[in-house]
Amino acid sequence: MSVREDLADRMPGGDAGLIVAVLLVTYAAYVLVGVGLGYSLRGQLNTIAVLTFYIGVFAMLALALNLHWGYTGLFNIGIVGFMAVGVYVMALFTKPIYTPGGAAQVGGLGLPLIVGIVAGMAAAALLGLVVALPALRLRADYLAIVTIAMSEIVRFSFLSSDLQQFQMFGNRVGFGGGSGLILDFTDPLQALFQSVGLWGAYLGFVDAFKAIVPTNPKPVVDGLVYGLFLLLFVAAYYWLLKRTGESPFGRVLKAIREDEDVANSLGKDTNQFKIKSFMLGCALMGLAGIFWLMTQGAVTPNFFRPRVTFFVWIALIIGGAGSNTGSVLGGAVFAAVLYQGPRYFKNLVDTVLPAADAPSSFGPAIAPLISNLNPAPMFFYTVDSIRQLQLVVMGLVLIWLMHNRPEGMLGHRKETAAGIPLTAAHARAAATDGGTAKNAANDAADDAATAGGDSDE
Amino acid sequence: MSETDSNPETETEAFGSAPIDTSSGPDTTAEFPLQVDGLRKSFGGITAVDGATFQVESGTLTGLIGPNGAGKSTTFNLITGMLKPDTGTVTFNDEDITGMEPHEIANKGLVRTFQIARELEDMTVLENMMLAPKHQRGEKLWRSVLPGVRGEVIEQEEELLERVWEVLEFFEIDHIAEEYAGNLSGGQRKLLEMARALLTDPDMLLLDEPFAGVNPSLEKRLLTHIHELREQGYTFLLVEHDMDLIMENCEHVIVLHQGRVLTEGTPADIKSNEEVIEAYLGGNV
Numbered sequence: 001m002s003v004r005e006d007l008a009d010r011m012p013g014g015d016a017g018l019i020v021a022v023l024l025v026t027y028a029a030y031v032l033v034g035v036g037l038g039y040s041l042r043g044q045l046n047t048i049a050v051l052t053f054y055i056g057v058f059a060m061l062a063l064a065l066n067l068h069w070g071y072t073g074l075f076n077i078g079i080v081g082f083m084a085v086g087v088y089v090m091a092l093f094t095k096p097i098y099t100p101g102g103a104a105q106v107g108g109l110g111l112p113l114i115v116g117i118v119a120g121m122a123a124a125a126l127l128g129l130v131v132a133l134p135a136l137r138l139r140a141d142y143l144a145i146v147t148i149a150m151s152e153i154v155r156f157s158f159l160s161s162d163l164q165q166f167q168m169f170g171n172r173v174g175f176g177g178g179s180g181l182i183l184d185f186t187d188p189l190q191a192l193f194q195s196v197g198l199w200g201a202y203l204g205f206v207d208a209f210k211a212i213v214p215t216n217p218k219p220v221v222d223g224l225v226y227g228l229f230l231l232l233f234v235a236a237y238y239w240l241l242k243r244t245g246e247s248p249f250g251r252v253l254k255a256i257r258e259d260e261d262v263a264n265s266l267g268k269d270t271n272q273f274k275i276k277s278f279m280l281g282c283a284l285m286g287l288a289g290i291f292w293l294m295t296q297g298a299v300t301p302n303f304f305r306p307r308v309t310f311f312v313w314i315a316l317i318i319g320g321a322g323s324n325t326g327s328v329l330g331g332a333v334f335a336a337v338l339y340q341g342p343r344y345f346k347n348l349v350d351t352v353l354p355a356a357d358a359p360s361s362f363g364p365a366i367a368p369l370i371s372n373l374n375p376a377p378m379f380f381y382t383v384d385s386i387r388q389l390q391l392v393v394m395g396l397v398l399i400w401l402m403h404n405r406p407e408g409m410l411g412h413r414k415e416t417a418a419g420i421p422l423t424a425a426h427a428r429a430a431a432t433d434g435g436t437a438k439n440a441a442n443d444a445a446d447d448a449a450t451a452g453g454d455s456d457e
Numbered sequence: 458m459s460e461t462d463s464n465p466e467t468e469t470e471a472f473g474s475a476p477i478d479t480s481s482g483p484d485t486t487a488e489f490p491l492q493v494d495g496l497r498k499s500f501g502g503i504t505a506v507d508g509a510t511f512q513v514e515s516g517t518l519t520g521l522i523g524p525n526g527a528g529k530s531t532t533f534n535l536i537t538g539m540l541k542p543d544t545g546t547v548t549f550n551d552e553d554i555t556g557m558e559p560h561e562i563a564n565k566g567l568v569r570t571f572q573i574a575r576e577l578e579d580m581t582v583l584e585n586m587m588l589a590p591k592h593q594r595g596e597k598l599w600r601s602v603l604p605g606v607r608g609e610v611i612e613q614e615e616e617l618l619e620r621v622w623e624v625l626e627f628f629e630i631d632h633i634a635e636e637y638a639g640n641l642s643g644g645q646r647k648l649l650e651m652a653r654a655l656l657t658d659p660d661m662l663l664l665d666e667p668f669a670g671v672n673p674s675l676e677k678r679l680l681t682h683i684h685e686l687r688e689q690g691y692t693f694l695l696v697e698h699d700m701d702l703i704m705e706n707c708e709h710v711i712v713l714h715q716g717r718v719l720t721e722g723t724p725a726d727i728k729s730n731e732e733v734i735e736a737y738l739g740g741n742v
Contacts, residue, residue: 240602247601247610248593251580255588258577265537265571266589267563267657268596276598322579414579414637419595419607419614422583424634427622430615 015325022329023055026336030344037348042213042220049223051340056230057292058339059331061312062319063237064284070321071245072277073257075144078131079312081151082124082282083289084304088158088175090120090290091299094185098172104182106165106174113191117290124286125279127154132278136271151306158301180300188294189222192229230291234328237284241324242415244280251417253277307391311339314394317401320411329409338394342386349383358384487550490515490661490692491567496535496545497716505531507716508545513661513709518683518693520703523713524737529696530572532713533665537569538562550660564591566660570667572696574646578639582630582649585638586621589656593617621656628652628682644675651682661692668702680706700737704728712736 030051034044061079068074094116095108127150135146157163158175165174175181185191193199202225209217244250252273255263264270293299311334319330358380359365365381368374382389401408416422491513498506506528513519523529534540536547538559546555549567563569577585595601595610625631628648633641638649647667654662664683668676684706687693697703703710704724711721714736720727727733 243602243607244598247607248587248595248614249598249601251584251588252596254580254584255577258579259575261539261559262571262575262577263588264559265539265563265569266653267560267568267591268588269558269560273596280598414581417580417584418587418618419601419611420618422581422587422618422635424583424631427583427618427625427631427634430619431622431626 019325019328019332022332026055026332027051030336033344033348037351039351045213045220046223047344049220049227051336052227053223053230054335054340055332056227056234057288057331058312058315058335059234059328060230060237060288060291061285062315062327062331062334063234063241063324064281064288065312065316066321066324066327067241067244067253067277067281067284069316070323070327071250071257072253072274073140074136074274074278074281075140076147076278076281077144077306077309077313078147078149078151079285079309080289080304080306081147081154082127082285083292083308084151084154084158084301085127086120086124086286086289087293087299088120088181089123089286090116090294091181091183091185092116092168092173092175093119095173095181096184102184104184105179106176106181107172108185109169109171109173113185113188114195116185117287120290121283121286124289125283128279128282129275132275136274136278148306148309151304151309155301155304158304176300178301180298182298183294183296187222189226189229226295233287233291234331238324238328240284245324245415245417247417247419249273249276254417311394314338314398316408317398317406318408320408323408323410323415326408326410333409338390338397342390342393346383346386349380488515489513490550491536491694492546492548493532493536494546494548496532496547497543498531498535498540499543504716506535506542509713509716509718510545511711511718511721513692513694515692516687516690517708518687518695518706520707520710521694521696521713522698522700522703522710523719526715527713527736528716529713530665531716533569533663533696536562537567537663563657563659566658567663568654568657568659568661569663570647570650570654570665572665572669574643574650576638576641576646576649578637580638581634582625582636582638582641583618583621583634585649585653586625586656587614587617589653590617590620591657624652624656629678643670644672644679647671647679648675648682651679655686659691661694662686664693664695666696666698668697668699676702 027048030047031044034047039047061083065076065079068076091108093109093111094113095104095106095110097110098104098107131146131150132143135143159178161177163175164177165172167173186194189202190199193202206218206221209221213220245253252263252268252270255266255268256270256273260270263273293303315330315334316327317330318333319328320326359377362381365378368376369378420426489512493512494510496506496509497504509528509532521529521532531540535542535545538554538557538561541556546553548554549562549565552565554562554565554567557565577588580588594613595607600606601610622631622634625634628651630645630648630652633645638646641649647670651662651664651667667679667683671679680702683693683695695703695707704727707724709721710724710727712719712727712730712733714732719732719736720730722730
């Protein structure tokens with residue numbers, strides 16, 4: 001433990017330095033493997049863009065979950081429900097108004113993207129409030145049951161044909177039911193650059209990028225720029241949650257996590273604090289959901305299965321609950337190693353051995369291994385089913401972590417819940433600087449304590 | 458995150474008028490700040506508290522004793538809102554506080570400690586202490602987060618830290634300020650808990666077995682602190698098993714037995730009371 005702590009302490013730039021270092025190592029590993037296998041530059045850049053995208057969304061979600069679980073001790077296993085509500089409400093607000101004969105079955109309200117994003121976050125926060133009001137009065141495990149049930153209710157609601165289309169302000173709108181919803185609003189990057197008047201400059205930049213990627217560079221650049229944009233939002237989440245944690249508000253949250261009765265008997269209205277913390281985290285989950293899906297072109301309810309919730313939990317556990325820096329690292333490591341890693345590995349195998357034919361079922365895969373010790377079919381079969389096996393690997397990693405390092409990468413680190421450094425030296429300095437008149441008894445105690453402290457050191 | 462219920466000015470005033478300082482003392486006006494009347498609570502078929510009625514005089518150290526199962530802890534929980542009584546009333550500073558939430562009661566100035574010291578183990582002693590003061594600006598989320606207003610929060614944090622440090626020095630636990638509360642010894646936890654309760658600027662403190670598991674020298678220190686604070690005007694209600702300790706230190710003793718007040722009076726009265734001796738020796742009353 002101390003080795004790790006030393007590493008973090010010695011890292012130039014502190015926590016930010018540590019995060020940047022982990023990201024660089026991850027990228028380097030991906031690029032090195034790609035180069036070694038002769039990937040095209042375009043392929044490399046695309047890989048990096050996709051990797052950055054997943055690092056971004058998982059880091060954001062892990063940070064939001066850390067506010068719930070790491071700080072307040074709220075056991076939320078309905079993350080994906082808040083993401084779904086964020087995306088769907090955003091789509092409802094921003095999809096263009098329905099015109100007969102268009103590609104989309106239903107329209108939206110045709111409002112600007114930013115309005116939709118704010119509305120999506122607000123809707124996720126409101127859903128959080130509705131869930132929290134009854135559940136927070138109960139013990140932690142009941143909140144878990146309520147949240148996971150809620151996330152499934154949300155998914156089935158969006159699947160239902162009753163909400164497939166309906167009228168709102170005289171417009172034909174809806175959530176598309178099981179066949180999904182086309183997100184046919186302006187491309188978010190285009191909207192972003194147009195809003196600051198840089199769309200022309202961006203297109204010029206894309207054109208210049210032809211020097212590196214000669215044909216059709218726009219998807220590549222779009223991917224990279226969007227990844228960068230997500231990383232900026234990870235930084236924003238980090239900043240927001242760090243300030244939240246390092247404050248009297250965060251101190252009460254931490255006290256609730258430790259022992260709610262104590263916080264209550266010290267005069268803190270713990271229900272209020274829990275609800276605020278829960279709603280803020282839900283809004284951030286809604287926003288992360290929006291960022292995950294708004295560039296995907298379409299959204300279907302079955303994307304929001306509970307497994308996504310557990311991906312976020314694994315990311316947080318890897319990073320270490322209670323630490324914001326750990327949450328970002330956990331999100332990054334989860335995305336790079338457990339989420340994208342196996343898929344990347346499969347791509348590599350496919351590239352290196354394009355001719356290899358994977359057996360179609362377990363029988364033909366295992367038979368050669370047993371009969372003449374030929375492991376190749378089994379290997380190809382395994383690689384071919386890597387998307388399914390991924391979940392097994394995640395489960396194994398989770399079990400291993402729980403046994404050997406339940407506090408994750410940085411969970412052993414305690415981030416001080418105060419706006420100022422809480423050290424004896426600082427306190428002593430503050431007390432001396434204050435210089436206000438104290439009564440004699442306190443002064444005497446002061447002197448005695450100082451003397452005692454000196455002899456101790 | 459718009460919480461517009463109070464503007465900075467009024468809150469600053471409220472904070473200024475209620476300084477958290479051990480030397481300022483409480484401002485109780487009532488002669489009997491705590492009055493308990495006909496308190497009754499049953500769990501299923503068992504009546505834990507059965508019509509307890511007593512009052513605590515301002516500025517005294519009052520002891521609440523009784524054999525195991527007499528209903529002392531339940532009475533405490535009923536007074537502080539952790540449990541809701543079936544019938545009966547609790548009055549604090551001439552205000553009916555029956556059935557209020559624990560945090561509301563604590564904010565009225567009636568603060569408790571726990572029988573088994575309940576520290577916030579993964580928080581340092583300083584964090585534990587900084588939690589307690591009332592009316593912290595930064596407990597409003599928007600104020601802790603928004604640039605511009607956060608400056609005021611930081612400013613108040615510095616003031617709080619100064620007060621916290623004074624109280625730590627008063628209780629002579631400043632040398633463990635950076636230690637995690639989970640690493641403290643039983644006695645240090647008791648000191649921390651009392652120090653923390655004091656930082657909420659209470660009028661009256663309810664101490665649930667503050668000397669359980671505390672070594673004799675630390676017990677003496679705790680008692681010294683309690684007497685000092687009582688002289689500053691704080692009122693104490695103390696649950697304790699150790700008869701000798703109660704008899705030596707309390708002005709007034711209330712004896713609970715089977716959920717009701719068996720008798721009350723000065724230590725000398727209690728010592729010579731046949732009923733009390735019988736109750737403690739396990740005879741049926």
